[in-house]
Amino acid sequence: MSRIYLDHNATTPVHPAVLEEMLPYLRDVFGNPSSIHWFGQEARQAVDRARQRVADLIGAEPKEIVFTSGGTEAINYALRGAVEQYAENSRQIITSPIEHQAVLNSCGYLEDRGFQVTRLPVDEYGAVSPESAADAITGDTVLITVMLANNEVGTIQPLTEIAGVAKERDLLVHTDAVQAVGKIPLNVQQLGVDLLSLSGHKFYGPKGIGALYIRRGVNVAPLIYGGHQERRRRAGTENVPAIVGLGKACELAGEELEDSAARVAALRDRLEEGILSQIPQTQLNGHPENRLPNTLNMSFSSVEGESLLMNLDLLGIAVSAGSACAAGAAEPSHVLTAMGIDPEQSQGSIRFSLGRGTTEADVDATVKALVEVVGKLRELSPLSADPDAGNQRSGG
Ligand code: PLP
Numbered sequence: 001m002s003r004i005y006l007d008h009n010a011t012t013p014v015h016p017a018v019l020e021e022m023l024p025y026l027r028d029v030f031g032n033p034s035s036i037h038w039f040g041q042e043a044r045q046a047v048d049r050a051r052q053r054v055a056d057l058i059g060a061e062p063k064e065i066v067f068t069s070g071g072t073e074a075i076n077y078a079l080r081g082a083v084e085q086y087a088e089n090s091r092q093i094i095t096s097p098i099e100h101q102a103v104l105n106s107c108g109y110l111e112d113r114g115f116q117v118t119r120l121p122v123d124e125y126g127a128v129s130p131e132s133a134a135d136a137i138t139g140d141t142v143l144i145t146v147m148l149a150n151n152e153v154g155t156i157q158p159l160t161e162i163a164g165v166a167k168e169r170d171l172l173v174h175t176d177a178v179q180a181v182g183k184i185p186l187n188v189q190q191l192g193v194d195l196l197s198l199s200g201h202k203f204y205g206p207k208g209i210g211a212l213y214i215r216r217g218v219n220v221a222p223l224i225y226g227g228h229q230e231r232r233r234r235a236g237t238e239n240v241p242a243i244v245g246l247g248k249a250c251e252l253a254g255e256e257l258e259d260s261a262a263r264v265a266a267l268r269d270r271l272e273e274g275i276l277s278q279i280p281q282t283q284l285n286g287h288p289e290n291r292l293p294n295t296l297n298m299s300f301s302s303v304e305g306e307s308l309l310m311n312l313d314l315l316g317i318a319v320s321a322g323s324a325c326a327a328g329a330a331e332p333s334h335v336l337t338a339m340g341i342d343p344e345q346s347q348g349s350i351r352f353s354l355g356r357g358t359t360e361a362d363v364d365a366t367v368k369a370l371v372e373v374v375g376k377l378r379e380l381s382p383l384s385a386d387p388d389a390g391n392q393r394s395g396g
Helices: 016-025 037-059 071-086 102-112 130-136 159-168 240-278 305-315 335-337 343-347 359-380
Strands: 066-067 094-095 117-118 141-145 172-176 194-201 210-214 284-285 295-302 349-353
Touching: 016 240, 037 066, 037 194, 037 240, 037 305, 066 071, 071 102, 071 172, 071 194, 071 210, 094 102, 102 117, 130 159, 141 159, 159 172, 240 284, 240 295, 240 359, 305 349, 305 359, 335 343, 343 349
Parallel strands: 094 117, 094 141, 141 172, 172 194
Antiparallel strands: 066 210, 194 210, 284 295, 295 349
């Protein structure tokens, strides 16, 4: 069976050029970057080159990049480390309710230790307003953390404005940019953030590698203690092949981003139009324009998202119901709930996330399969709605 992969927000295949670049570091170049001899220095140079490439992609200096084991570690390090460093007198953290579990649960951990966590509301599209951030700031606020782009619906936050509000009050700003890096152009200077988390496997790099950008002059207490690696900010012998892969993925993202974003957005729009025009009672979740170019989240009324996912999987099409990390959970998506979407609509939601391998034929085959599967599931559903009812374009 030929398979169609539309779950690139969960993870992406490793780019062939990334694999090529990594292979020598798995096979031949085995030195420890901390060793002074030739073997060590060969590995050290590769790590330095990768650090430069990561920095170049986001408009940072190489010294501002710390390699981590992925997005989750970068986020834990940013939030717990910044709070430990700066929160002597400040006890409030501001965030949003639509963050990834890595942020939600790091904030929960801090909340259990006595910090006050303020969760800003989001609108029907999943956007946080800079005004609500300004209103939430108190004399006790230490940090604002708001994701740059949401993993489930793709909505892009007005982060420059939110960071602007924070800067007026001299507060730290972290953003989880795990879904944004490699998909939209971004620059830490323009965003005005102090801390930014990214992850290799979301943009054709290997799994288990990520980075935290830490603006020069900002100090973050380490999460992991041990040797002197990463200028004492993250101990442990570096995962050289993965770091090399992340560096190459960043270089490719910088070169290909503009073309690939336009191509993938056209395919995403084709998928959306196909669904809206051929399947009644479907609804777009998330912002219709201000969203990631590869992401489409749709609700199909009277259908369980999980059943739809499994039926599509049987036809060789991989999608996600809610976020990958929440898959299997019976509760409706916390993102859609925060956007004010009712539980029934939320349960019938599917995320399609396209990527560099997606073709027009994939999109057309997916629409065809959806027409068939949604029709079949609705026939079986006791909730089945009036088939003549129309569609809606916006979330809420
Ligand atoms: N943040 C967001 C928005 C994500 O989508 C993910 C992964 O799904 C993460 C953080 C965690 O990244 P990692 O898988 O590298 O730990």
